[in-house]
Amino acid sequence: MGRIAFLNANAAVAEAALVAGLGFYAGYPITPSSEVPERLSKIMPEKGLPFMMMEDEIASINACVGATASGVKAMTCTSGPGYSLKQEALGMACMLEVPLVVVNVMRGGPSTGLPTRPSQQDVMQARWGTHGDHPIIALSPCNAQEAVFETIRAFNLAEKYRQPVVLLTDGSLSHLHTKIYIPDPEEVEVVDRAQPDVDPDNYYPYEYNYEVPPLAKWWADDGKSYRYHLSSLIHDKTGFPTVNPKYTQWLLERMHKKISNHLDEILKYEYYKMDDAETCIIAYGSTAEAARVAIDQAREEGIKVGMFRPLTLWPSPEEQIRDIASKVKNVIVAEMNLGQYLLEVERVVGGKAAVYGVNQAAGVLIRPSQIYDKIKNPSKRVEIGLTEEELKRFGGGE
Amino acid sequence: MGFHYELRFAGVGGQGSLTAGTILAHAAVFHTNYYATQVPTYTSQVRGGAAKADIIISDTPIIFAESTNVDFFLATHQKAYDAYKGDLKSSADVLVDSGLVTVPAEDKNLYKIYEYPLVKVAKYEIGNVVTMNILAVGICVGLTHVLDVNAVRETVKEEVPQRFLDMNMKAFDMGLEIGEKFKKEG
CATH class of the missing domain: 3.40.50.970 (Thiamin diphosphate (ThDP)-binding fold, Pyr/PP domains)
Structure with a gap:
């Protein structure tokens, strides 16, 4: 336990x-x-x-x-x-x-x-x-x-x-x-890196016939050490540098494919009250909790709004976002910056839905009320969610 | 909504506001089976800067831990009182150190103000000024009964430095009595 x-x-x-x-x-x-x-x-x-x-x-x-x-x-x-x-x-x-x-x-x-x-x-x-x-x-x-x-x-x-x-x-x-x-x-599931099934003499750290070549530990159970070379230069299967265009292209493409071929496992996301939603909030991290409260409040008033929350930000859940864009009118990306994931969402949505941002880079959390206001009025800019009284506490600016 | 209670313990760094908050939150989580959040706010000064802890206690998970309707407010410094009284609900219970905080007359109509010489009593009657925060926790629990007295007492025992245990337990029990008295007097 x-x-x-x-x-x-x-x-x-x-x-x-x-x-x-x-x-x-x-x-x-x-x-x-x-x-x-x-x-x-x-x-x-x-x-x-x-x-x-x-x-x-x-x-x-x-x-x-x-x-x-x-x-x-x-x-x-x-x-x-x-x-x-x-x-x-x-x-x-x-x-x-x-x-x-x-x-x-x-x-x-x-x-x-x-x-x-x-x-x-x-x-x-x-x-x-x-x-x-x-x-x-x-x-x-x-x-x-x-x-x-x-x-x-x-x-x-x-x-x-x-x-x-x-x-x-x-x-x-x-x-x-x-x-x-x-x-x-x-x-819980605890994964340990795969180990080679060949002996050290026949081991290469970037073996060609693997999507993810096993990375040998420097010690083997039988006491015989795996010794190999790793280079930050472009390398072939041996781990030694090469400028050969064929292996250069192979290496970079494999590095990307080992991720893009396994999105099912790597991507994680949550749909919150999205079944009948006409507006979708996309939020992640602590901002998503504010969005959840705002959505609950809007739902009480019968507003059809939900959230798509990527837990895996990169690679981005393109297919899921594209699917949402085909079903909703508005997508609102809420984040504590001036519009970063917003760019990715805009790229993926590709004009299929209107995309708006709740963007606050003021060093304070986005409040549920700010997201709620945006749900009600998507095209209106959201101001910093603090009262004059609250702002006074921070001092400065005189 | 079921049970939901917000507390704010505010002072200046070194007075033990954050520890007081931790004790209440731990009592809720480990001895009462409630959910709780604690959000400390402090400056880079170890001592002397305004410091506060916002605690929310609830019987359901707390999604967005923002204190906007504070039920109980402890202020042990004027700076802390002025800075952090903003989110109190009307008729909130407010406990201040009578020697360090002057409550404006208009606030006395808005909140239930309890003034008590926390520092003086901790220093001269209990014997060490560091027990001030536990004295305040005692008064808070005696006055509000937000949590079971024994749950909080057990938590105080666990959280305070063992070499100050007896002194802190004395402070807690004394605080309880004062809190109960405040409650009766209304």
Whole structure:
């Protein structure tokens, strides 16, 4: 049996990572993510697991890439400014195809922005932050309980597809303490990376006849070590660099196909009161909870509105969004940024429905009342959801 | 809607407002089988900056944990009182430290104000100013009975540093009595 706890999403992520089999953590503390390393720094040494407080953000993720390449499950955690600093090594992790979980507790940006305030401004960066034609998986839980299960899922997807997975939470989830259930590892599916069925002499880390070639651990049960080469340059099956156009194209296409061929498993989403909906709210993360309250309120008045909530933001659930667009009149994308996922939704909807945004990048949560107002009047701009009195509390501006 | 109760504990960093909030929330979750949320707000100053904890206790899951109708408000600093009185429901129970907070006359018509020298009593009668937050938790429970007294007492035992246990239990029981008295007097 697992246990009931009263935790914020940061602590929930830390606990869930251990359930998923976390074997190595390296990080550099940054608000509002620091409760993740704080908690792990206490628990991991007690379990004999390495926890490394590194000198900076890129060293942290580099250490994690090394650790996961050797065969253990690794995670690092940060917030926007630190996520920027990790991009180079995140690209390397995509190129090496190593399992890795990177948590980004989103705060207001750009740059150092709003250290203690929530945002959802790193959604596009999660997709395209690092350069090159890389695939990515990004997940977005809406509360601490879901953060537990999405963290476990992040590890599982990373292991199964040899793929870095980004877990996006935000500065409000990191402060909101709620009652949650932390399962035992036996109660949930825990995936470990596939191992080669050939002996070390015949092993190649990028074997051609696989969609996801097995990534051998550096130690074998019989004591005979797998030794191989991983390169961040374009490589052939041996892991050594090549500029051969045939293998270059093959590598990039396979890296994308290993994700796009398995959308059934990678995509996760929720339909909320969508059966007869004429208006669809698309929201994710903490904003989705505000949307839920707004929808309940509008439904009481007989307004036909529902929500489509992607838990997997990247790859985006294109087929599902396209299907919704063919059934509803209006699509409203609510997010704590100036319109990032809105762009993706507009692209996928392709003019089949009217697309509107509730966009607030003010460092405060979008309130249910703001989404409710937008449901009632989609073409009207939504203002910051705070009264003059409330704004006074923040000071500044004189 | 079934049972739904909102509390706000506000002070300045170091006074124990956040711990007081945690105790109420833990009592609800671990000793009462309710749902609860706690949202702490604080500044980067460890001591001296305004700090508050918003606690919602409910018999159903709490979807959007925003406190907009606060039933009970504790303010142990003028700065905290002024900054955070905005979301109180009309006739909310408001407990303030009489030595540190001056309640404006117009607020006395809006809310039920209970003034008590929390800091002074904690320091001179109980023996340590750090027990002030537990004294306040006691008064809150005695006055409102938002949760079962024993559930909260058990949680106080679990949450306070063991070396201050006796002193804190004394503070809690004293607070209960004062709260009950406030309740009778109305």
